Amino acid sequence: MVKKDSGITFNLISRQKLEHFSSSDKLKYILSEVKEGRILVLEHGLTPTEQAQLIEHTMKEINHDTFIGIEIGGYENEKVGFFQRVFGVAKKPRMTVIGPAHLLRMVHKDNDMIETTIIPGKGVS
Amino acid sequence: MGLLERFRESKFSKMIHKVFGKNHAKIGIYGPPNVGKTTLANRILRDWTGDIMGSVSEVPHETRRAKWKNNIRIDNGGSSLTMDLVDTPGIATKIDFKEFMNMYGMTKDDSRVRAKEATEGVIEAIRWLDDIDGVVLVMDATQDPFTQVNVTIIGNLEARNLPILIAANKIDAENASPATLKSAFPQHPVIPISALTGYNTENLYTMMVKEFGKKRHKKRR
Numbered sequence: 136m137v138k139k140d141s142g143i144t145f146n147l148i149s150r151q152k153l154e155h156f157s158s159s160d161k162l163k164y165i166l167s168e169v170k171e172g173r174i175l176v177l178e179h180g181l182t183p184t185e186q187a188q189l190i191e192h193t194m195k196e197i198n199h200d201t202f203i204g205i206e207i208g209g210y211e212n213e214k215v216g217f218f219q220r221v222f223g224v225a226k227k228p229r230m231t232v233i234g235p236a237h238l239l240r241m242v243h244k245d246n247d248m249i250e251t252t253i254i255p256g257k258g259v260s
Numbered sequence: 261m262g263l264l265e266r267f268r269e270s271k272f273s274k275m276i277h278k279v280f281g282k283n284h285a286k287i288g289i290y291g292p293p294n295v296g297k298t299t300l301a302n303r304i305l306r307d308w309t310g311d312i313m314g315s316v317s318e319v320p321h322e323t324r325r326a327k328w329k330n331n332i333r334i335d336n337g338g339s340s341l342t343m344d345l346v347d348t349p350g351i352a353t354k355i356d357f358k359e360f361m362n363m364y365g366m367t368k369d370d371s372r373v374r375a376k377e378a379t380e381g382v383i384e385a386i387r388w389l390d391d392i393d394g395v396v397l398v399m400d401a402t403q404d405p406f407t408q409v410n411v412t413i414i415g416n417l418e419a420r421n422l423p424i425l426i427a428a429n430k431i432d433a434e435n436a437s438p439a440t441l442k443s444a445f446p447q448h449p450v451i452p453i454s455a456l457t458g459y460n461t462e463n464l465y466t467m468m469v470k471e472f473g474k475k476r477h478k479k480r481r
Contacts (some may be wrong), residue, residue, distance in 0.1 A: 136471045187389065191383050191386050194355075197354075197355060203354050203356040207408045208408055217334065221463025236356070237356075241407075241408070242402070243406075245406055245444075
């Protein structure tokens with residue numbers, strides 16, 4: 136992890152862009168961006184299965200000198216009503232923020248707010 | 261042997277269980293690192309078999325491989341549950357070997373080895389989710405419960421239609437707030453316990469027999 140002077144990049148990723156990916160491509164994309172030192176705000180988050188897979192992939196990618204893992208926070212899935220469940224509408228994941236753990240720290244999260252802080256002076260060149 | 265005991269051992273009783281519920285389940289103890297999973301596993305084993313599961317430590321990621329014990333029988337009044345208990349490594353989204361050095365005084369080499377093994381442990385814990393029938397999710401009642409690890413574990417279990425009991429551990433600590441956990445996850449039973457002292461574990465056992473004995477249709481991923 137090398138100090139970087141050029142600031143920190145936030146990418147706000149639209150739901151349309153994410154829907155374009157297959158599940159595995161989405162995870163590859165997210166992890167490669169985060170490893171590059173970018174913080175991603177996903178308009179449409181990950182399903183619980185995808186979150187577990189992302190953690191699994193992250194663990195495989197950890198390199199003690201360059202990448203210590205991710206910080207992730209998202210709102211709970213949208214509640215689905217009775218009739219939507221009857222017609223097979225699945226719970227939709229909501230907005231999620233993901234970043235490299237050496238750069239982004241989750242301060243507090245509840246049902247209505249995700250509070251994060253950027254660790255100053257860090258980044259990947 | 262009393263009448264009740266004879267009934268419990270009878271073919272009729274077993275048939276009733278087969279139709280209405282299950283009395284043998286594989287139960288995983290899950291949670292983030294350092295919430296007291298192995299302390300709880302040891303408590304359960306000590307109470308029901310006299311055995312222990314593994315060593316505990318204040319240094320996170322002490323359990324880096326899943327451990328299990330089979331055929332642990334919990335009795336609760338007229339009901340019982342026989343389970344295979346799996347103590348899983350703590351699930352985390354980041355592992356920094358420098359934390360072991362700076363906060364717990366470990367050597368650089370030991371810290372690197374521990375961190376490497378911890379990453380493998382997280383993967384193993386996640387993979388065990390495919391193979392269990394229910395989960396005791398251990399949370400530290402002194403900490404903020406809204407962590408993504410907790411949310412991810414609960415989401416995965418709900419997607420599989422698996423029963424979850426939340427053990428709000430460490431209520432012997434002064435700043436414990438099990439009420440915060442209850443309000444954070446109102447959809448699941450939350451049982452305040454101290455795995456260290458054994459406080460309220462009887463209530464946890466009652467809930468385990470009740471919740472994990474139910475017949476459910478497990479969904480596969």
